[in-house]
Amino acid sequence: MISFSTIIGITAGIGLFVLAIISSTDNYMMFLSLASAMMVVGSTFAASLISFSFMEVMHAIKAMFQTLSAGRTSQDHLHALVKRFVEFSRIYRDGGISSLEDCLTDKEKNDQSIGLGIELMGSGYKQQDIRVIMGDAMDSHWQRQSLEGKILNTMGVYAPGFGMVGTIVGLIIMLDNMGDDMANLGKGLALALITTLYGVLLANLLFKPTAAQVTEKQEQEYFRNQLITDGFVLLSEKKDALVMQDRLNAYIKPSKRYSVVDSDE
Known part of the structure; x- marks a missing residue:
């Protein structure tokens, strides 16, 4: 799913x-300089490679482009997770771990956190061990x-x-x-300042905002994984659906909380 806030922000910026350039001068082409762009982008990338490993920088750049897609930890997603764990509790109490494994969707099987929880329960770990692992x-x-956001912030500094x-x-x-x-002094000075303009724009319109969004997505993912961890701890204790609902609803804002009674109706 596309992140509309990111698209709107980039487009508006x-x-x-x-628009400000076009409305201020007819010679707006002077703001385009391939050499200046290459110097800023290339030097920033080179300095990042000195500071971090090649693969880490590549992962950070990949994460930067992934900010165009929305995160998966919306309140609706967390609501669906709570509902799913309530279903898991009923299935596990009735049919055990084999029934629980059989009910997983392909997407759930490919989810690392859910997959790890199922694996630990299948191995016979108790609730405390599941929570720790x-x-x-x-x-x-x-x-x-978290290193991805750090690298992007560093590029914003460079x-x-x-x-x-x-x-x-x-x-x-x-x-x-x-x-x-001396007649060429003004024109030459304007061309020389373009690299500073490019550097400031890249830092404040690309690197730093994407670093903030990458960090935010990681925090949301961590929050989601906390819900999943508590869900599997409750499953291992064989808590009933109402206990599962009330404990996991703490992760969701009141207006989005799941209700077993409403769903049964």
């Missing part, structure tokens, strides 16, 4: 910037994923700096080529 897996997954470097390089070239012709 770029659109307003372009799933909690450790959840924490280690969080630590691995980009304006390399924009300034590009401006300095442009000024040096401009002054060297200018000679006695």
Whole structure:
């Protein structure tokens, strides 16, 4: 599913910037410079590779593009999870672990958190062990994923700096080529400043906002996995549907909470 807020934000940010340029000057093509873009993007990428491993940087860039898609931890999704665990409790109490495994959908089988919970219950682990093992897996997954937001934030720090470097390089070239012709000073200075503009735009319209969204999605995922962990702990204790409902509804805002009574009606 597409994240409409991200699409609207990117469109509004770029659109307003372009509109401001077009309405202020007829020579808007001067804001386009392939060399400046290559200098800022290339230098930022190179510095990131020095700071982090190649695969980590690639995962961060992939996560940046994935911000165009919406997260899966909406209140409706959490509501559906609570409903599903209530169903799991009935199935497990009636048919045991084999019935529980058979009732899983393909999507649930491919879900790492749900798959781990089913595996632990099938291995005979008790509730305390399930909580510890799933909690450790959840924490280690969080630590691995949190690096993506850190890398994007680091790129947001590097980009304006390399924009300034590009401006300095442009000024040096401009002054060297200018000679006695002072008429070209303004035009040359404008071209030299484009790299700074690119660096600031990349940092504040791309790297830092996507880093914030990547971190937010990871926090939502962690919250979701906490619900799943508690769900399997309750399952291992063979709690009934009402207990399952009331305990897991704590993860959902009141207006979205699941009710066994309403669903039965």
